[in-house]
Amino acid sequence: MKTIEDLKRLRQQVQSQTRVRQECSKQIIVGMGTCGIAVGARDVMSAILDEISKRKLEDITVRQTGCMGMCEKEVLVDIVLPGEPRITYGRVTAADIPKIIAQHVINGQPVKEMVVGKFTE
Amino acid sequence: MRELSLHILDLVQNSIEAGANKVTLDIIEDIHGMDTFLICVTDNGRGMDEATCKKVIDPFVTTRTTRRIGLGLPLIEMSTKRCNGSLTVTSTLGCGTVVEALYQHSHLDRPPLGKISETIKSIVIANPKLHFIYYHTVGQAVFALTTQDLIEILGNIPLTQPDVLVWLNEYLTHNEMTLYK
Numbered sequence: 001m002k003t004i005e006d007l008k009r010l011r012q013q014v015q016s017q018t019r020v021r022q023e024c025s026k027q028i029i030v031g032m033g034t035c036g037i038a039v040g041a042r043d044v045m046s047a048i049l050d051e052i053s054k055r056k057l058e059d060i061t062v063r064q065t066g067c068m069g070m071c072e073k074e075v076l077v078d079i080v081l082p083g084e085p086r087i088t089y090g091r092v093t094a095a096d097i098p099k100i101i102a103q104h105v106i107n108g109q110p111v112k113e114m115v116v117g118k119f120t121e
Numbered sequence: 122m123r124e125l126s127l128h129i130l131d132l133v134q135n136s137i138e139a140g141a142n143k144v145t146l147d148i149i150e151d152i153h154g155m156d157t158f159l160i161c162v163t164d165n166g167r168g169m170d171e172a173t174c175k176k177v178i179d180p181f182v183t184t185r186t187t188r189r190i191g192l193g194l195p196l197i198e199m200s201t202k203r204c205n206g207s208l209t210v211t212s213t214l215g216c217g218t219v220v221e222a223l224y225q226h227s228h229l230d231r232p233p234l235g236k237i238s239e240t241i242k243s244i245v246i247a248n249p250k251l252h253f254i255y256y257h258t259v260g261q262a263v264f265a266l267t268t269q270d271l272i273e274i275l276g277n278i279p280l281t282q283p284d285v286l287v288w289l290n291e292y293l294t295h296n297e298m299t300l301y302k
Contacts, residue, residue: 001287004274006292015278033134034131034192037130038122045239052281053287058283060281067185
């Protein structure tokens with residue numbers, strides 16, 4: 001599937017199936033400051049997008065953010081589940097993503113060994 | 122950084138942080154003519170006055186509040202200087218900024234462009250409200266992409282819809298590869 005025509009066809013297919021629930025979506029935020037990019041934030045972002053396509057997850061919002069201040073702990077990934085505090089993971093690699101998505105994003109259990117901090121809104 | 126596409130990601134991130142809602146990325150590889158590799162990022166963010174513009178390549182000058190050092194621009198400038206090139210930053214306060222990184226294309230020390238599809242994917246998906254325009258020219262071949270066009274086709278389907286992600290991956294990879302044929 002690699003042309004604009006393919007995208008138009010895909011739209012027809014997906015249109016009927018999509019329930020747009022942006023307000024309740026789970027958020028994944030990747031730190032994309034110079035420090036993050038230098039140690040692999042883009043590859044972590046790609047791994048996240050791969051997991052989303054593989055597992056066909058529909059209710060995820062993916063964002064980037066700038067420097068969060070903990071440069072030595074990059075790559076930083078924040079997960080915000082509806083109704084839950086924001087959890088920050090540090091020193092994340094592309095290989096860690098399947099576990100974080102499966103355990104935390106899907107099953108709601110933060111991966112404690114990788115967590116750096118918790119923000120309560 | 123190991124790839125030019127990582128520097129590009131960094132420059133676009135700067136534009137977003139300057140409040141831009143429209144960013145144009147031009148990559149021009151003049152392989153047959155002037156032997157140059159040009160990266161040009163244009164944004165409509167808050168811009169800078171002349172004094173700030175002159176200082177911005179200094180690593181000790183940064184807009185971020187979390188640290189006092191900003192290495193993004195100095196690092197890309199260093200990479201251009203190793204390749205007979207240059208970094209130029211022009212800006213108008215209230216209008217926007219243009220950053221141009223020029224390299225000698227055939228220089229042995231020029232980093233590869235690298236995984237530009239991954240960079241474009243990252244920019245486009247994580248910033249759905251950003252009007253992003255991309256042109257990649259290699260010799261006479263051009264690949265152009267505008268997020269407005271994709272969003273118009275998709276309607277209310279987000280770019281993070283799993284099947285759309287698969288399509289975007291293949292679309293970018295295929296078109297980038299075709300440029301070099």
